[in-house]
Amino acid sequence: xxxxxxxxxxxxxxxxxxxxxxxxxxxxxxxxxxxxxxxxxxxxxxxxxxxxxxxxxxxxxxxxxxxxxxxxxxxxxxxxxxxxxxxxxxxxxxxxxxxxxxxxxxxxxxxxxxxxxxxxxxxxxxxxxxxxxxxxxxxxxxxxxxxxxxxxxxxxxxxxxxxxxxxxxxxxxxxxxxxxxxxxxxxxxxxxxxxxxxxxxxxxxxxxxxxxxxxxxxxxxxxxxxxxxxxxxxxxxxxxxxxxxxxxxxxxxxxxxxxxxxxxxxxxxxxxxxxxxxxxxxxxxxxxxxxxxxxxxxxxxxxxxxxxxxxxxxxxxxxxxxxxxxxxxxxxxxxxxxxxxxxxxxxxxxxxxxxxxxxxxxxxxxxxxxxxxxxxxxxxxxxxxxxxxxxxxxxxxxxxx
Ligand SMILES: *Cc1c(COP(=O)(O)O)cnc(C)c1O
Numbered sequence: 001x002x003x004x005x006x007x008x009x010x011x012x013x014x015x016x017x018x019x020x021x022x023x024x025x026x027x028x029x030x031x032x033x034x035x036x037x038x039x040x041x042x043x044x045x046x047x048x049x050x051x052x053x054x055x056x057x058x059x060x061x062x063x064x065x066x067x068x069x070x071x072x073x074x075x076x077x078x079x080x081x082x083x084x085x086x087x088x089x090x091x092x093x094x095x096x097x098x099x100x101x102x103x104x105x106x107x108x109x110x111x112x113x114x115x116x117x118x119x120x121x122x123x124x125x126x127x128x129x130x131x132x133x134x135x136x137x138x139x140x141x142x143x144x145x146x147x148x149x150x151x152x153x154x155x156x157x158x159x160x161x162x163x164x165x166x167x168x169x170x171x172x173x174x175x176x177x178x179x180x181x182x183x184x185x186x187x188x189x190x191x192x193x194x195x196x197x198x199x200x201x202x203x204x205x206x207x208x209x210x211x212x213x214x215x216x217x218x219x220x221x222x223x224x225x226x227x228x229x230x231x232x233x234x235x236x237x238x239x240x241x242x243x244x245x246x247x248x249x250x251x252x253x254x255x256x257x258x259x260x261x262x263x264x265x266x267x268x269x270x271x272x273x274x275x276x277x278x279x280x281x282x283x284x285x286x287x288x289x290x291x292x293x294x295x296x297x298x299x300x301x302x303x304x305x306x307x308x309x310x311x312x313x314x315x316x317x318x319x320x321x322x323x324x325x326x327x328x329x330x331x332x333x334x335x336x337x338x339x340x341x342x343x344x345x346x347x348x349x350x351x352x353x354x355x356x357x358x359x360x361x362x363x364x365x366x367x368x369x370x371x372x373x374x375x376x377x378x379x380x381x382x383x384x385x386x387x388x389x390x391x392x393x394x395x396x397x398x399x400x401x
Contacts, residue, residue: 003036021360021367028055031382033365042390044359044366044378049196049228049340051260053302054381060259060298067294075285086293089300093237094251096268098275101288105227105254106142108265111282112190112250113146115267116221117166118276120187124219130185134220136172140197141190141225173203175210182214188221188249189214193239196228199370200342202335208246221249221273227265228340231256232303232380235313235338242337249273259299264292308380312338319376319387326391328398330355332372341376342369343398358401362393 006024023041027034031054033043046052053060067082074080087099100115102108116133120126135141137152148156150167157163168186170177172195189211195201208224215222229239230253240246250273254265263286267274286292303309316338323334323343330349336342345352352368359366359374369375376394378386 001036006036021356021365023360023365030054030057031379031386039363041360041363041365042378042386044364044376044390046377046379047260048255049233049377050255050258052232052256052308052380053259053299053306054379055260057259057299057302057381059302060261060295063294063298064261064291067291070290072291073286073289076283076288080288080290080293082290082293082297083288086288086296089297090253090257090266090268093300094253094268096251097271098269098273100267100269100274100277100282101293102265102267102284103263103286103292104142105252105265106144106147107284107287108227108252108254108267109141109147109190109225110144112188112223112252112267112269114282115250115269115273115276116188116223118281119221119273120185122276123272124187126185126187131187132166132168132183132185134168134170134178134181134186134189136191136195137169138172138195138198138201139169139190139192140195141192172198172201173207175207175214178211179214182218182220186218186220188223190223190225192225192229193242194229194234194337194340196340196375197369199344199373200336200340200375202337206243208240209243212246212248215249216247222247223250223252224248225252227252227254231300232309232312233338233340233377234336235309235316237303237309239337256303257299258292258295259302261295261299262292264296303380306381309338311382312380315339315382315384315387316341318384319391322387322391323376323394326395326398328395330398330401336376339377339380339382343374343376345372345374347372355397355401358397359393362397364390364393 003024024036025033026036090099117131120131135150141147146164149163168181170181212222250269258264330345332346333344352374
């Protein structure tokens with residue numbers, strides 16, 4: 001079958017809730033993927049930072065296959081011999097006391113919303129059904145009905161009401177607005193250390209520390225969504241670690257937690273937060289399954305063994321500097337941290353999509369975010385030679401299109 005046949009099939013039977021580039025990938029290895037016609041591409045999206053460890057990392061493939069032949073699912077009705085080690089790995093990596101495993105990122109966000117609300121009612125003594133969670137404009141936390149209730153992206157919300165109440169939106173990177181929004185019913189501040197889908201928006205130095213201090217002062221939980229920024233992507237294990245003294249009460253992880261092998265997400269938090277759940281309060285049939293747990297332990301070990309956060313920091317610096325040197329009148333801003341980089345284009349550029357399509361032709365896969373930003377986020381196992389290969393093509397497209 002040719003690429004166009006695969007595309008036709010997908011368009012005919014699939015709901016049209018995505019607008020992908022028309023590349024049909026059949027195989028991946030490290031930073032490279034191959035389409036059904038044998039053409040090779042450098043993956044500069046990493047499935048939105050889910051394949052930080054690279055496509056089909058041999059250690060992950062082995063763990064996955066070994067575990068798949070042994071035991072895959074027990075449900076939490078019974079215990080399994082892989083879950084405990086997974087929870088321990090995440091707790092040790094995050095410095096948190098308790099972990100609750102889920103599958104998708106959105107489910108982990110839903111989990112934390114339930115946890116902080118119940119914490120509010122049982123610990124902070126907020127009046128029944130009055131709990132408020134503060135979030136930021138331009139946020140992205142997932143696509144469930146509750147989560148889209150507090151998006152500021154019109155399209156994510158329109159046609160999907162009625163919405164879930166209990167959320168207050170403040171501008172990102174605005175401490176004064178945050179302080180003004182806090183009241184006796186505020187249970188948590190939910191925020192991304194860098195807004196990924198929002199266009200790779202990096203807040204001012206000190207923002208998270210000040211936000212955390214405010215939260216402490218007002219008995220509000222600081223919840224960081226590190227689903228995209230965490231696990232090495234930004235050049236630290238977690239993006240919040242760029243600032244000293246930030247002490248989140250809960251962290252939300254997903255995406256690279258399984259290196260793209262399998263949906264695994266979790267909330268890692270202080271005991272006071274996740275301790276509010278009693279048997280029956282929350283759950284998921286697949287959450288904490290032995291296959292996902294085994295893969296996640298290995299995925300985290302790879303991040304540490306291959307020192308991927310450090311690689312992201314070093315190569316990210318080099319890549320960002322080189323991008324800034326490209327003499328293109330279309331470039332308005334280059335920003336990011338580690339290997340999470342956004343190139344914002346000027347209005348004259350005519351949108352980022354056509355650049356992504358041109359780069360696809362050159363053998364480089366990336367995706368626009370917010371119409372005028374090209375996001376570059378290769379797997380963290382990338383080498384300097386590969387970055388140079390990409391830079392040649394990016395430079396060509398940004399100066400010739
Ligand atoms: C991707 C993402 C989510 C949602 O994760 P899914 O696995 O797609 O549900 C939530 N928050 C952030 C910051 C993300 O990047």
